[in-house]
Each structure stands twice: as C-alpha cells, then as structure tokens.
Amino acid sequence: MSTDGGKHEIGEVLLEMRGLRIEGQSDEQWHEIVNGIDLTLRRGEVLGLIGESGAGKSTIGIASMGFARPGCRISGGTIVFDGIDMTAASEETKREIRGSRIAYVAQSAAASFNPAHKLIDQYSETPVQHGILKAAEAEQDAKDLYRRLQLPDPDNIGYRYPHQVSGGQLQRAMTAMAMSCKPDLIIFDEPTTALDVTTQIEVLAAIKDVVRQSNTAAIYITHDLAVVAQMADRIMVLRYGDLIEEGDAREMIANPKEDYTRQLLAVRTYKKEDTAAAPSERPLLDIQDVSAAYGKTLLVLQDIDLKVERGRTVAIVGESGSGKSTLARAITGLLPPLKGKVLFDGEELPASYKARTRDQLRHLQMIYQMPDTALNPRQKVRDVIGRPLSFYLGMDSQAREKRILELLDMIELPADFADRYPGELSGGQKQRICIARALAANPEVIICDEVTSALDQLVAEEILKLLQRLQDDLGVTYLFITHDLATVKAISDEIVVMLQGRIVAQGEKQEILTPPHHEYTELLLSSVPEMDPDWLDGVLEKRKAAQ
Amino acid sequence: MTKILTMVAQRLALGLLTLFVVSLIIFLGIELLPGDLTEAVLGQSATPETVAAFRRELGLDLPPHTRYIEWLGGVLQGDFGKSLANEREISELIGVRFANTLFLAAIAAVISVPLAVTLGVLAALYRNSFFDRSINVVTLSSISFPEFFVAYILILFLAVNANIFPSISNVSADLALWERVYRVMLPALTLTLVVVAHMMRMTRASIINLLASPYIEMANLKGLSRSRIIVHHALPNALAPIINVIVINLAYLVVGVVIVEVVFVYPGLGQLFVDSVIKRDVPVVQASCLIFAATYILLNLTADVLSILSNPRLLHPK
Numbered sequence: 046m047s048t049d050g051g052k053h054e055i056g057e058v059l060l061e062m063r064g065l066r067i068e069g070q071s072d073e074q075w076h077e078i079v080n081g082i083d084l085t086l087r088r089g090e091v092l093g094l095i096g097e098s099g100a101g102k103s104t105i106g107i108a109s110m111g112f113a114r115p116g117c118r119i120s121g122g123t124i125v126f127d128g129i130d131m132t133a134a135s136e137e138t139k140r141e142i143r144g145s146r147i148a149y150v151a152q153s154a155a156a157s158f159n160p161a162h163k164l165i166d167q168y169s170e171t172p173v174q175h176g177i178l179k180a181a182e183a184e185q186d187a188k189d190l191y192r193r194l195q196l197p198d199p200d201n202i203g204y205r206y207p208h209q210v211s212g213g214q215l216q217r218a219m220t221a222m223a224m225s226c227k228p229d230l231i232i233f234d235e236p237t238t239a240l241d242v243t244t245q246i247e248v249l250a251a252i253k254d255v256v257r258q259s260n261t262a263a264i265y266i267t268h269d270l271a272v273v274a275q276m277a278d279r280i281m282v283l284r285y286g287d288l289i290e291e292g293d294a295r296e297m298i299a300n301p302k303e304d305y306t307r308q309l310l311a312v313r314t315y316k317k318e319d320t321a322a323a324p325s326e327r328p329l330l331d332i333q334d335v336s337a338a339y340g341k342t343l344l345v346l347q348d349i350d351l352k353v354e355r356g357r358t359v360a361i362v363g364e365s366g367s368g369k370s371t372l373a374r375a376i377t378g379l380l381p382p383l384k385g386k387v388l389f390d391g392e393e394l395p396a397s398y399k400a401r402t403r404d405q406l407r408h409l410q411m412i413y414q415m416p417d418t419a420l421n422p423r424q425k426v427r428d429v430i431g432r433p434l435s436f437y438l439g440m441d442s443q444a445r446e447k448r449i450l451e452l453l454d455m456i457e458l459p460a461d462f463a464d465r466y467p468g469e470l471s472g473g474q475k476q477r478i479c480i481a482r483a484l485a486a487n488p489e490v491i492i493c494d495e496v497t498s499a500l501d502q503l504v505a506e507e508i509l510k511l512l513q514r515l516q517d518d519l520g521v522t523y524l525f526i527t528h529d530l531a532t533v534k535a536i537s538d539e540i541v542v543m544l545q546g547r548i549v550a551q552g553e554k555q556e557i558l559t560p561p562h563h564e565y566t567e568l569l570l571s572s573v574p575e576m577d578p579d580w581l582d583g584v585l586e587k588r589k590a591a592q
Numbered sequence: 593m594t595k596i597l598t599m600v601a602q603r604l605a606l607g608l609l610t611l612f613v614v615s616l617i618i619f620l621g622i623e624l625l626p627g628d629l630t631e632a633v634l635g636q637s638a639t640p641e642t643v644a645a646f647r648r649e650l651g652l653d654l655p656p657h658t659r660y661i662e663w664l665g666g667v668l669q670g671d672f673g674k675s676l677a678n679e680r681e682i683s684e685l686i687g688v689r690f691a692n693t694l695f696l697a698a699i700a701a702v703i704s705v706p707l708a709v710t711l712g713v714l715a716a717l718y719r720n721s722f723f724d725r726s727i728n729v730v731t732l733s734s735i736s737f738p739e740f741f742v743a744y745i746l747i748l749f750l751a752v753n754a755n756i757f758p759s760i761s762n763v764s765a766d767l768a769l770w771e772r773v774y775r776v777m778l779p780a781l782t783l784t785l786v787v788v789a790h791m792m793r794m795t796r797a798s799i800i801n802l803l804a805s806p807y808i809e810m811a812n813l814k815g816l817s818r819s820r821i822i823v824h825h826a827l828p829n830a831l832a833p834i835i836n837v838i839v840i841n842l843a844y845l846v847v848g849v850v851i852v853e854v855v856f857v858y859p860g861l862g863q864l865f866v867d868s869v870i871k872r873d874v875p876v877v878q879a880s881c882l883i884f885a886a887t888y889i890l891l892n893l894t895a896d897v898l899s900i901l902s903n904p905r906l907l908h909p910k
Contacts, residue, residue: 110813115804143815156806161828161904171814206904222814 055278056088059127059229059262060109066121067104067113067286079104079286081122088229091256091263093277093294095270095309097501100283102266106232109264110147111139127229144171148223152235154215158207165203168222177226190221193258194251213244217251224255231256233265237272241364241528242572249275249574250585268502270309271574274298275581282306295578308503310576327391328352329522330376330490335385337375345371347546349385353490358516358523360537360554362530362569368546369526373492376524377409390489407437410483414495416475420467426453426478427463433485452481455518456511473504477511484515492524497532509536530573534558542566595909596900603896607889614885615667618878619660650676663878672879677871682879686861690883692763693853693860696776697845700783705838708788712795712834717822719800731789743782743855750778761856779856783849787841794837798830805829831902839895846891847884 067079079101086092094102104117111131113119124131126147131139143149148171151157158167169183178186184203191199194217207215216236223231236252237245253276256263265276273280273294280297282289282305290303301307330353337346345368353359361369374380376387378398387394389408395401413419420429430449434440440448450460456477467475476496483491493512497505513536515521525536533540533554540557542550542565550563557566571584630646631638647653651662666673672682711731715724734742751759757777767775799822802808811825850862857863861880868876900906 107813112813114809140815140817143813145815149810149813151806151810153806157810159807159811159825159829161825170816174814174816174820206908208905209908 055090058085059088059090060084060086061125062105062109062122063125064122065105065108065119065124067101067108068118068120069104070116070118075118075120077120077286078117079108082283082286082288084281086230086262086264088262089260090279091265091277093273093280094264094266094283095268095273095280096283096289097268097503099285101286102283103234105283106234106264106266107149109230109232110143110149112143141175144228145175145177145226146228147230147232148226148228150216150219150223150231150233150236153239154219154236155207155212155239157219158215160207163204163206164210164218164222168203168218168225171222171225175226183225186225187221190224190255191218193255194218194221195247196221211244213240213248216240216248220248220252220255224259224261227259228261230262230264233263233276235267238267238269242530242574243364243568245272245574246572246581246584249581252276253581269574270298271576271580274576274578275574282309298576298578329355329390330524331388331391332372332376333386333388335372335375335382335387337371337380337382339371339380344383345546346375346382349375349548351541351548351551353522353524355489355522356516356520357538358525358536359539359541360525360527360533361541361543362527362533363543364528364569366545367543369528369543370494371546372543373411373494373524373526377411377492403437407433407486408489409492410486410488410490411492411494412476412479412483412496414498416472416479416499417467419479420475422467424466425463426465426467426470429467429478430463430481430485433482437486448485452485455484455515456481471504472500473508476500476508480508480511480515484519484521488521490522490524492526494526495528496525498527498529505532506535512536530569542569596906599900600897603893607893610889611882611886614889615664615882616660618881618885619656619663622874622878623656667879667882673875675868675873675876677868677873677876682876685876686864686879686883688765689859689861689864692858693846693849693862695763695772696761696779696783696849696853696858696860697842699773699776699780700787700845701842703780704784704788704841705791707784708791708838709795709834711788712792713799713822713827715792715796716799716803716826717818719796724796727792731792734785735789739782739786739851740855742785743779743852746778746782746785747855750781759856761858763859776858779849779852779858782852782855783845787844791834791837791841795830795834798833799826802826802829828902832899835898835902836895839891839898843888843891846887 062082062084065079065082065084066077068075069078070076078099082101082105084092084105094106096102104114107114108119109124109126109131111119111124111134119132122132126142129138129142131142134142158164165184165187168187169178169180172178172183172186173180187203188199191202196202196214196217202210202214202218210218220236233252237248240248249272255261256276263276265273267273277294279292280294281291282297282303284305289305290297290301292302297306298310301310330351332349332351332353335346335349336344338344349372351359351372361372363369371380375382378387378394378396378401381396386396389405394405398406427449430452431445434445434448449463453460453462458474458477458481462470462474462478467478470478479496496512497508500508509532512523516523523536525532527533537554539552540550540554541548542557542563544565550557550566558570560567562570571587574580577583630643630650630652634642634646644653651659654662663673670683672686674680675682675685711727715727718724737745747759750756758775759778761775761779763772763775803826808821808825811821816825849860850866852858853860853862854866861883865877865880867873868880
C-alpha cells in the first residue's frame with residue numbers, strides 16, 4: 046500500500062519482532078527498557094518509530110541488527126530478519142548481515158564518522174570488507190550516490206575528511222554510506238535532529254528520494270511527528286518501552302486514537318495572546334550598534350541595534366552560527382563588545398561583567414540550554430537557589446529559607462525538592478531549578494538561551510507555559526534565544542531574525558509572521574516541517590518552480 | 593601546512609629557551625657543590641701555590657658569570673673544554689660514548705616499541721580475558737623490580753645458566769654491526785622489560801577509551817571484524833597519547849640507562865657520567881648533563897610534532 050504515489054512497492058515480511066524485551070543496566074541492576082514489542086516490517090516499507098527520550102525507539106531500531114549498546118542486553122523475544130533469527134544467530138552471521146543487509150544512519154554524523162579517515166574510504170569499507178565490491182568499484186558507486194544525494198562536487202567531496210564538510214553534507218554522506226551495499230533495510234536514527242531547519246529539509250528530501258528509488262525498507266526513528274509524517278508509511282508511537290499506538294501514517298495523523306498521541310500532535314499549539322506595546326522613550330534594554338568578535342578578527346556580531354521594552358518577550362531566532370548566543374554574551378558582558386553600547390533602563394552598562402556593579406549584574410540573569418551542565422551536581426537545590434539570595438540580596442538564613450520555598454512554589458515543585466541533588470531530578474525539573482535560580486535574583490531581564498531545546502516536546506511546552514505565567518505574575522522581561530520557530534510562535538511578542546551576525550528582520554510577531562517576509566525569514570518559515578504528509582513534496586515543488 | 597611549520601618553529605624556539613635555562617641550572621648547581629675542585633684533583637700535592645696556579649690555569653679565579661658565558665660560548669661552538677682527568681677533548685670523549693648509548697637505546701627501542709604497541713592492541717582486543725590479565729601482571733611485575741635486579745636475573749639465566757648472551761657488553765667501534773647487536777642484547781632486553789609496561793598499558797587504555805565513541809559503534813554496525821575496528825578505527829585516533837608515552841620512554845632509554853650501563857660495563861655516556869662524578873671531572877659532568885637535557889627536550893619536541901601530525905583536523909585544515 047503506497048501512500049506517497051511514488052514508485053514504492055511493499056512486499057513480503059522482511060523483519061518481524063515478537064515480544065522483544067531489552068534490559069538496561071544501572072546501579073548494578075537490570076531494568077527493562079523495552080517491554081515486549083511486536084513489530085512487523087515489509088520489504089519497501091518505511092516504518093516511523095516516534096516517542097520522547099526514554100521511549101526505547103533507538104534501542105529497538107538497532108536491536109533489529111542483533112545489536113545492543115554496551116550496558117544493554119536483549120533479554121527476551123525474537124527478532125527474525127528474512128528468515129534469520131537475530132537473537133540466536135552467531136556473532137559471525139550477525140556481522141555479515143550488519144552493514145551489508147541492514148545498515149544504520151546515526152543521529153550525529155559528525156560523531157559517527159571516524160575523524161581519521163576520508164569519507165570515501167569509510168564508504169568503501171563496508172562493501173570491500175564484506176567482499177561485495179572491489180575498492181575501485183565501490184568508489185565509483187560512492188560518487189554516483191553522492192551525486193544522487195545532491196552533494197556538491199560529488200567526484201571529489203569523498204576525498205575530504207569529515208571535519209572538512211558541513212553537518213548537512215555529512216548526514217547525506219552517511220546516508221550514502223548506509224546504501225553502499227544496497228541493503229534491504231536501513232535504520233535512520235534521528236538523522237536530522239542535529240541539523241538546522243533549512244538543512245534538515247534538504248536532507249529529508251535526499252533521504253526520501255533515495256529510499257523511494259531503491260525501494261529499501263526503512264525504520265525511521267524520530268521524536269518529531271511532523272518529520273515522521275513526511276517519511277513513513279506506517280507509524281508506531283512508543284512510550285517508556287511500550288507500544289502506545291500503531292497505524293497507517295496518514296490515518297494516525299488525521300485520527301489519533303490514544304491520548305498520548307493526541308498530546309504529541311497537539312504539542313506546539315500553545316500560543317501567547319498578541320499584545321502590542323507602545324515604544325517608550327526609555328526601553329528597558331537598549332542595544333546600540335554592538336559588534337563583537339572572538340579573538341581579534343573573527344567578527345560574529347555586526348552592528349546590532351535592538352530595543353527591548355519592559356515586560357515583553359523578544360525572541361531572537363536564527364540558525365547555528367548566526368550569532369544569537371554571542372549576542373547574549375555581549376549583553377551580559379561575558380564577551381565585551383568591540384564597539385557599541387548596552388543601556389539598561391537608560392544607564393550605560395560597562396562592557397565587561399567584571400566592571401559591573403552587583404546590582405547591574407542582578408538585573409540581567411541567564412538560563413542556559415543544558416540544565417545538566419548549568420547546575421553543580423554537588424550542590425543541593427537549596428544551595429543552588431540560595432546562593433543568589435545571599436550574594437545579591439544579602440539575606441540571612443531565615444529569610445533565605447522562606448524565599449527558597451516561595452521560589453519552589455513559583456516553579457511548581459514541592460518544598461522537599463530543596464534537599465535534593467540535581468542528579469535526582471528529571472531534565473524538565475532541572476530546567477525549573479535553573480529558572481528559580483534566575484528568579485531568585487529578582488531580575489528585570491532574563492535571557493533564555495535555547496532553554497527548551499534539550500527537552501522533550503511535552504516537557505518543553507510545560508516550561509514555556511511556566512515562563513509565561515511567571516511573566517504575567519512578575520512582569521519580568523525575556524530575551525528568548527532559539528532556533529525553533531514553533532517556540533518563537535508560542536512565546537514571543539516581538540521577533541528578531543538573525544543571519545551571519547546581523548539582524549535581517551525585526552518587529553512585532555504578527556508583522557514578522559505575516560507575508561511578505563524577508564527572503565531569509567521566508568526560507569526559515571517554509572522549512573519548518575508541518576504535520577501534513579504532503580508538506581515536504583509541496584515545499585520542494587514550490588521551491589523548484591521558483592528557481 | 594604553514595600553520596604546522598609555524599607551530600614547529602614555535603616549539604623549537606621554546607625548546608632552545610628551555611635548554612638555555614637548563615644550562616644555567618647545571619652551571620649553578622655545580623657551582624654550589626661543596627668542596628674545592630682543584631684540591632680534589634691535586635690531592636696530596638695541594639699546596640696553596642699549586643692550588644692557586646691550577647685555579648688560574650682553569651680560569652676558576654674569574655667570577656662565575658664570566659666563566660658561565662665563556663663555557664656557554666664554547667658549547668655553542670661545539671667546544672666543551674677539556675677533561676680534567678685525562679686532558680682529552682670532551683667533545684671527542686663524549687662523542688664515542690654518546691654514540692654507544694644511542695646505539696643501545698635504538699636496539700632497545702626497536703624491540704620494545706613494536707612489542708608494546710602490539711601487546712597493547714591485543715590486550716584491548718581481548719580485554720578482560722586471560723591473555724589481557726596475564727600480560728598486565730607480567731609487564732607490571734617487570735616494571736616493579738629495580739633495573740639492576742632485572743639485569744642480574746637476566747645475566748643469571750641467559751648468560752650464566754644458558755650461556756646465550758655475554759654478560760659483559762664490551763663493544764668498540766671496530767666490531768661488526770651484528771656482533772655489536774649480539775653483545776648489547778642483555779642490556780637491551782633489560783631496558784625493554786623496564787619500559788614495555790608503560791607503553792603497552794597506555795596503548796591499551798587509549799584504545800579502550802575510544803571504544804565508546806559513536807564512530808566505533810558505527811564500525812560495529814557496519815559489520816566490521818573486531819580486529820579491523822581496533823586497528824583501523826580506534827588505533828589511529830589513539831595515536832597522540834601513545835606517541836607521547838613512547839617518546840617519554842625513548843628519552844628514558846637514552847638518559848636513564850646509567851645503572852644498566854654500569855651493570856653491564858657498557859662504554860656509554862651513563863658509565864662515563866658516573867666515572868666523571870667520582871673523579872670530580874666537572875667539565876665532563878656538565879657536558880653530559882647538557883646532552884641528556886638536549887635529548888630529553890628534542891624527543892619531547894618530536895612527540896609534540898607527531899601528535900599534531902596525527903590529528904587530521906590540523907593536518908588537513910578546512
């Protein structure tokens with residue numbers, strides 16, 4: 046049954062898992078992380094596995110190759126690939142199947158290519174080592190595939206080392222590597238998650254195209270329902286190692302049966318009410334003509350002018366390398382700007398944080414992307430939140446204790462969390478602690494640097510709602526740095542679009558999001574995957590027509 | 593490429609600076625030694641007149657900084673002065689001895705480096721197996737014994753009991769290469785036993801360290817054999833730490849052989865160094881120290897450069 050109308054035939058059963066159980070080891074004990082999953086995949090079919098982190102989707106994906114990551118083991122059930130029982134097969138049999146008949150495309154191509162060898166050598170290695178092709182034949186194949194995957198300069202790009210090509214190109218080179226032995230099945234493990242949206246769309250198109258043309262079966266693993274909608278014929282929704290729902294892709298997106306699937310689908314529908322603010326004489330934060338560089342020469346911010354009004358949320362959006370985080374560092378004085386000035390409430394702040402007074406520091410607080418690294422694992426929550434209370438506000442222990450409880454209440458965590466260590470908290474809870482730490486200083490402005498990027502979608506949405514509630518209650522101003530346009534739509538009042546260290550568009554949310562857009566804003570907006578399974582083909586056709 | 597050349601030039605300059613500081617420390621250290629050199633050399637015939645005359649002859653009546661500058665100036669032109677003990681040119685005296693020491697170090701390195709790396713790779717390949725454990729125990733035991741003990745054990749078994757190798761490594765320039773290799777075999781084996789553990793364990797640890805990397809998982813999922821994964825995918829990325837340890841051990845083979853040379857009465861620089869200290873032949877001691885220091889610095893410099901070259905990001909910039 047074909048869903049995309051392409052040359053795409055679904056044949057007999059290729060992979061069948063029955064009652065698959067996988068255990069993971071932690072604290073010297075084995076816990077089940079996949080609890081009896083049944084999975085059937087036919088030749089030429091693309092199956093999407095979706096779920097949040099901890100759902101077991103990656104683990105199931107590589108289990109089809111008879112492989113369990115170190116610290117994991119397949120503890121029950123059967124995995125039959127084309128008549129071969131992968132759970133009972135010898136290491137030698139499994140080794141022969143891996144790479145040649147089942148191939149794997151990893152999430153981070155940058156980490157999964159060996160830095161010491163050229164791309165084409167890593168491509169040829171699989172067919173040559175499996176005795177399928179000679180090195181010269183494999184290299185010729187590689188060039189053909191690079192061309193089909195629309196890599197630039199396909200005849201020569203293979204002779205580069207992994208660090209010499211971009212992330213999107215690497216991801217395509219890895220897809221090519223997976224196809225080197227014309228496998229029956231490819232496991233795509235979040236292949237576009239680490240990419241920018243504009244790069245993601247190219248890679249998605251390339252993957253979809255080659256999978257369709259070669260009629261390979263595929264398991265496509267992702268946490269992004271909109272992405273899987275573009276790729277899969279059938280979808281399995283997983284949570285904590287259990288199957289929640291399974292069905293035809295279009296059918297499921299149109300009519301989800303389970304609550305959890307509905308939640309996943311409904312995610313990112315949260316939206317702040319539009320409010321217009323009159324520009325005031327004296328904006329809370331006024332950034333004038335700021336340029337900044339790392340070292341003396343590498344200019345990463347150029348002539349930034351930005352005004353932030355009190356109580357508003359300004360979203361700074363751009364792809365990696367656009368300078369948005371550098372802007373945060375320039376404002377907070379972590380990276381003193383080369384030129385320009387930063388005014389807070391009409392008063393010029395010293396360029397470096399070292400020269401700022403304690404009160405000036407207090408007004409600007411930051412929340413970071415990785416709550417794991419932003420919290421000291423050896424400090425209890427009480428100490429994490431209590432430190433700014435004594436440092437900025439000089440509270441004694443009694444007042445501090447009272448305030449810590451108030452803050453925990455504000456971030457919707459019970460009072461006994463004060464005695465916990467960060468290691469005992471989930472990702473979302475840790476990010477809440479980071480928010481509480483920022484709030485403890487009673488700041489005017491909080492700079493949120495990709496605060497939801499490392500979190501699962503449902504958790505991220507809760508964090509956004511919390512931030513909004515805090516703004517409504519306390520009138521704090523947010524500078525919200527993100528690459529995720531859905532987050533921007535959800536939380537911002539104003540949007541600033543950055544590209545290569547410059548602001549290319551800025552204005553009220555409605556104004557930026559309604560056409561006509563700036564060319565780059567248009568590219569960004571049109572690259573965000575939508576739930577509609579025909580979205581990818583539609584966008585690509587439109588772009589082709591425009592050229 | 594120019595980036596690498598500037599980097600090498602920088603390291604080289606830094607190495608020269610270090611050597612200069614070392615020369616200063618050697619000179620000052622010897623200056624601070626108690627006792628009077630002239631009295632020690634003259635012994636019974638040390639009357640105030642002879643001592644004064646001798647001091648004048650050696651230039652010891654001049655202030656220290658003048659003597660240092662003169663000494664350094666001489667060294668820069670390859671002139672280390674004359675030995676006090678036998679009046680011979682030190683450069684001549686040391687030249688032969690140093691060549692002998694390098695020869696012994698080279699033989700030891702040729703045996704120990706391939707052995708250590710191979711054992712390390714095998715231990716990583718079969719880690720936690722019986723082989724891995726026993727190789728660990730054996731190499732650790734051999735490094736834990738003092739060198740002279742290892743040397744005497746080897747003499748006992750290989751020279752006295754089995755009579756395979758000579759117990760005294762008496763070599764001279766006129767011997768054929770093969771004969772020389774044969775005669776230095778026991779000291780070379782002693783040194784091998786001393787240095788192999790360190791290099792082997794570093795090779796094993798660096799490789800195992802990398803086995804958790806995503807590209808090793810990828811190699812596994814490409815269906816490659818274990819040996820190919822270790823040798824082709826892990827080893828090239830583990831080179832930098834391995835090179836560093838190898839070079840430190842090579843430096844040790846050159847400058848740390850004093851005891852082994854004494855035990856086997858091998859005419860190397862270490863032996864000369866010990867003799868000269870006993871005879872208070874200060875110019876020779878100074879010169880030997882300086883040569884040891886230079887060897888150490890040069891080898892570490894080589895390690896730096898090789899580690900840089902083993903990093904594809906630096907070797908093949910964008």
